[in-house]
Amino acid sequence: MLGAGFVRVLFAVIGAPVLLLVAALACSTAVVTAPPSVPVEAPPPAAPEPAPASPPTSVLDGIFTGAQAERGRVGYDAHCAECHGEGLGGGEMAPGLIGVAFRFRWRGLKVADIYDSVQSTMPPEEPATLSDQAYIDVVAFLLSANGYPTGDRELTADSRLLEGIAVERMPP
Numbered sequence: 001m002l003g004a005g006f007v008r009v010l011f012a013v014i015g016a017p018v019l020l021l022v023a024a025l026a027c028s029t030a031v032v033t034a035p036p037s038v039p040v041e042a043p044p045p046a047a048p049e050p051a052p053a054s055p056p057t058s059v060l061d062g063i064f065t066g067a068q069a070e071r072g073r074v075g076y077d078a079h080c081a082e083c084h085g086e087g088l089g090g091g092e093m094a095p096g097l098i099g100v101a102f103r104f105r106w107r108g109l110k111v112a113d114i115y116d117s118v119q120s121t122m123p124p125e126e127p128a129t130l131s132d133q134a135y136i137d138v139v140a141f142l143l144s145a146n147g148y149p150t151g152d153r154e155l156t157a158d159s160r161l162l163e164g165i166a167v168e169r170m171p172p
């Protein structure tokens with residue numbers, strides 16, 4: 001007969017490895033069955049901001065609207081036409097503001113130069129008496145009358161913007 005003592009010894013001898021094995025299995029099972037680690041929630045992609053419309057660089061870019069040029073025409077008729085003529089052709093006392101005269105005067109310059117010149121010197125007797133808005137509208141009208149295209153943005157009397165816009169020749 002095997003004594004209880006022997007069983008205890010036997011158990012102690014084979015029991016320990018079995019327990020280790022069971023423990024190891026339990027561990028590896030735990031590892032295998034552990035839910036896949038939840039990835040750290042990535043922040044939702046930022047709502048795509050509407051790409052800021054890049055500022056225009058040329059009078060060929062459509063830098064004023066038709067409505068703005070029309071307002072400018074009204075301003076021109078009221079404050080400028082008496083000297084520069086209804087059709088901008090100039091008169092006895094004032095140069096023309098259209099065609100060759102316009103191109104020759106402003107070639108290689110910026111819209112800021114047109115704006116600054118008109119705003120600071122016109123009308124000659126009372127320069128800088130119109131609002132900035134009225135002056136920029138008149139500039140839009142001058143550009144429109146010289147054949148430059150309209151766009152869907154109004155031109156604003158923002159000197160940094162205007163300094164970036166070259167007065168390019170209309171393509172033939």
Ligand code: HEC
Binds near residue numbers: 123138
């Ligand atoms: C009382 C007459 C008179 C009125 C009104 C008048 N101008 Fe003039 N304008 C002149 C004269 C004269 C010159 C030429 C000045 C010079 O060369 O020094 C001139 C020159 C200009 C020039 C060319 C400036 C340059 O630097 O070459 C522009 C552009 C112009 N005027 C736009 C306007 C606009 C826009 C208005 C209305 C807001 C206006 N003028 C109103 C008489 C006038």
